[in-house]
Amino acid sequence: MQRVAVLGATGSIGGSALDVIARHPDTLRASVLAAGGNVAALVALCAAHRPAHAVVADPAGLAALREGLRVAGLPTQAHAGPEALSALVAGDACDTVVAAIVGAAGLDSTLAAARAGKRLLLANKESLVLAGELLIETARAAGATIVPIDSEHNAIFQCLHGRAPGAEVQRITLTASGGPFRGRTRAQLARISPQEAVAHPKWSMGPKISVDSATLMNKGLELIEAHHLFGLPDDRLDVLVHPQSLVHSLVQFVDGSTLAQLGLPDMRTALAVGLGWPERIASGVGGLDLAAQGRLDFEPPDLDTFPCLRLAREALRVGGTAPAILNAVNEVAVSAFLQGRIGFLSIAALVEDALAAIAAEPASSLAALGDADGRARRHAEHAIATGALR
Numbered sequence: 001m002q003r004v005a006v007l008g009a010t011g012s013i014g015g016s017a018l019d020v021i022a023r024h025p026d027t028l029r030a031s032v033l034a035a036g037g038n039v040a041a042l043v044a045l046c047a048a049h050r051p052a053h054a055v056v057a058d059p060a061g062l063a064a065l066r067e068g069l070r071v072a073g074l075p076t077q078a079h080a081g082p083e084a085l086s087a088l089v090a091g092d093a094c095d096t097v098v099a100a101i102v103g104a105a106g107l108d109s110t111l112a113a114a115r116a117g118k119r120l121l122l123a124n125k126e127s128l129v130l131a132g133e134l135l136i137e138t139a140r141a142a143g144a145t146i147v148p149i150d151s152e153h154n155a156i157f158q159c160l161h162g163r164a165p166g167a168e169v170q171r172i173t174l175t176a177s178g179g180p181f182r183g184r185t186r187a188q189l190a191r192i193s194p195q196e197a198v199a200h201p202k203w204s205m206g207p208k209i210s211v212d213s214a215t216l217m218n219k220g221l222e223l224i225e226a227h228h229l230f231g232l233p234d235d236r237l238d239v240l241v242h243p244q245s246l247v248h249s250l251v252q253f254v255d256g257s258t259l260a261q262l263g264l265p266d267m268r269t270a271l272a273v274g275l276g277w278p279e280r281i282a283s284g285v286g287g288l289d290l291a292a293q294g295r296l297d298f299e300p301p302d303l304d305t306f307p308c309l310r311l312a313r314e315a316l317r318v319g320g321t322a323p324a325i326l327n328a329v330n331e332v333a334v335s336a337f338l339q340g341r342i343g344f345l346s347i348a349a350l351v352e353d354a355l356a357a358i359a360a361e362p363a364s365s366l367a368a369l370g371d372a373d374g375r376a377r378r379h380a381e382h383a384i385a386t387g388a389l390r
């Protein structure tokens with residue numbers, strides 16, 4: 001029996017992971033469920049999946065979690081706070097960790113899983129953007145297996161049969177849907193509402209990543225993620241817009257072959273790959289009918305209208321703490337946009353401003369990365385509060 005900790009259980013990836021786990025009661029069990037502050041949803045998931053442990057991020061939610069579990073008659077033990085979560089992830093309550101907390105808040109538990117040598121199903125791309133070298137080195141030293149869950153990186157993992165790429169790999173191409181605003185002009189983007197921005201044309205996802213897809217920052221974060229996962233420099237990593245979201249990424253080899261992974265846009269496929277690898281297990285996702293789909297289109301990304309992708313590539317080239325700065329400012333800016341405090345175009349403007357204002361330093365330690373993250377957040381909050389970049 002593989003015991004699985006699902007971090008971010010109440011979210012979009014968490015729900016997909018639990019759906020796949022529930023299809024395999026003889027081999028998979030959700031043993032730890034963790035969420036941020038949504039205690040009611042977490043208790044409901046505990047009633048459905050009967051984990052041994054449940055964790056809320058906010059200690060203020062512990063009493064409500066205990067009470068909810070008691071009222072539901074569940075034996076699940078209640079915990080709160082990031083330290084409790086990291087201890088559970090590292091301990092013997094689980095063999096596998098689905099890292100699906102959104103944002104930099106997921107870094108500590110992801111690192112704890114890597115340090116403990118767990119099988120790490122990594123959806124939380126921000127932890128790789130913020131601390132990629134450290135995370136990959138920690139996993140390598142502890143013998144942890146990382147299976148990328150982000151659909152593009154999961155596709156590449158499948159094309160490479162789970163092996164690290166060698167000299168046989170020439171280029172990797174990440175596909176991008178283009179988001180809900182593909183084909184629009186900058187003038188048309190000035191008055192975009194949060195509701196319009198989270199309405200992704202192909203994938204059902206949480207609000208933060210949906211806005212990232214709309215600005216193309218998601219693809220920028222994914223470039224940095226691919227660099228760390230597969231060890232290729234930025235000039236061998238391409239982005240190609242593919243609006244149908246059926247080809248999830250491509251790997252080009254030295255012999256002229258290009259391999260791609262195709263499938264319907266449903267994250268249960270990637271999660272089933274992670275949970276079953278190297279076996280293939282049922283995910284609940286149907287097969288692809290290409291005749292019914294009719295066509296597959298491809299076009300280059302529009303970097304003038306969507307500068308976030310260019311900014312992320314520049315941060316990858318600069319290296320050091322630059323990706324951490326990019327990620328932190330983006331998190332602050334997306335949150336402010338969702339709250340109606342800034343406009344859509346200000347997200348890229350804030351990121352560009354912070355990358356110019358804060359000098360990148362070597363990413364020599366977790367402390368250095370934490371400092372860069374904190375500095376960038378304060379810089380962005382100040383720019384928003386003073387109205388400099390609204």
Ligand SMILES: NC(=O)C1=CN([C@@H]2O[C@H](COP(=O)(O)OP(=O)(O)OC[C@H]3O[C@@H](n4cnc5c(N)ncnc54)[C@H](OP(=O)(O)O)[C@@H]3O)[C@@H](O)[C@H]2O)C=CC1
Binds near residue numbers: 012123
């Ligand atoms: N959704 C998708 O299809 C894809 C997502 N990803 C990545 O996976 C991650 C999750 O995305 P998604 O599922 O869409 O996001 P959601 O917003 O749907 O879910 C986020 C989850 O994180 C939890 N959470 C938030 N803050 C904290 C915290 N401080 N401590 C602990 N838990 C917290 C939330 O709990 P609560 O409900 O209590 O707030 C919720 O369970 C992101 O990094 C995203 O980039 C990658 C590829 C595809």
Ligand SMILES: CC(=O)[C@@H](O)[C@H](O)COP(=O)(O)O
Binds near residue numbers: 175212213218219267
């Ligand atoms: C499902 C997934 O992996 C998302 O990251 C997806 O890629 C978002 O779509 P975009 O290609 O629009 O960013």
Ligand SMILES: [Mn+2]
Binds near residue numbers: 150151152
């Ligand atoms: Mn993706």
